Amino acid sequence: MSTLLEVNGVSVSFDGFRAINNLSFAIGLPELRAVIGPNGAGKTTFMDIVTGKTKPDEGIVRWAESAQSLLSMTEAKIARAGIGRKFQRPTVFEDQTVWDNLRVALSKPRGPFAAMFDRVTPEDRKRIDEIAGEIGLSGHLSRMAGILSHGQKQWLEIGMLLAQDPKLLLVDEPAAGMTTEERNHTADLLKRLAKSHAVVVVEHDMDFVRRLDCRVTVLHEGSVLSEGSLDHVMADERVIEVYLGR
Structure with missing residues (x-):
């Protein structure tokens, strides 16, 4: 596994x-x-820095795909480089179908000229079908996004990220507001995606984190407090003190 993102002394x-506060963090691919x-x-500030929304006062944020500092790049260029972010509240086009949402998100040339001659190719249709199958919405492509359940909207937004061919997905509290069945589906989806992507999940639901069965990084006051398996970090006296106040 090679290092994809390196945050050093930020x-x-x-x-x-x-x-x-002097945050250092690295994630590999996959x-x-x-x-x-x-x-x-x-x-949230950590994700803002990685996506270019916030510029740090000091430190290094290096993107291994291009051996380039993300700090010199605009938000749009960072997104094009392969970093996708999903916010807690799903942002889909509710008055469009699932299929249209995925089509709009496909990684293709942008701009007025490209839009004038935009055509849906057989490759586009194949990719849309693949993504719909991956996120569990194959049977809902013709439905309006606005009538999907909360969980289905979350999956659709993840699908829209996948349509942009990211290397790194930053996912903010995906389990919030979901039913148990939806949470389980979401955890399984993220685990599958992490076989070929780097996926960073910010989450408060410890049952959901346990289902992810992955390495956990605990942040406190802007620094890494503990890192390891969920059992390891939850047994750390410093983490117990932070969470339980003793």
Whole structure:
């Protein structure tokens, strides 16, 4: 497994509050990683930095695919380089079908000229069918996205990320608001994707994290507090103190 993303010595402050404090983090390809921690631990800021939304005060964020610093790249260029992010609340085109949502997301040339001559090729149709099968929505391609269940909308958004051919997927609290069956489906989906992608899951649901059965990174006050299996980090006295306050 080769290192895909390397965050080294990164710090960032907002109005005097240090949200990220000398954070070092690496993920390989392929790999599934869960990131946990109490509110204010720096989980969202970490994702903001990786995707270019927030620029750190110091440190290095290196993307191994191009041996390039992500800090010199715009958000759009970072996305094109192969980093996809799914926010907690699904953002799909609710007045369009599942099929149309996936078609719009396909990794293809952008811009006015490309849009004028946009054609759905047999390869596009094959890719859409493959993604729909992967996310479990093959039987729903003609349905409007707005009438899907919450869990199905989450899967559709993951599918829209896959349509962009990312190497790294950053997934924020995918289990929130899901039924038990939907959570299980989502965990199994992410585990399958991690066989060929790097997948970082930020999550509060420890039962969901346990089902992921992956390496866990615990953040606290913007730094890595503990890392290892879920059982290992939850037995760490420092983690117990942070979570239980003793």
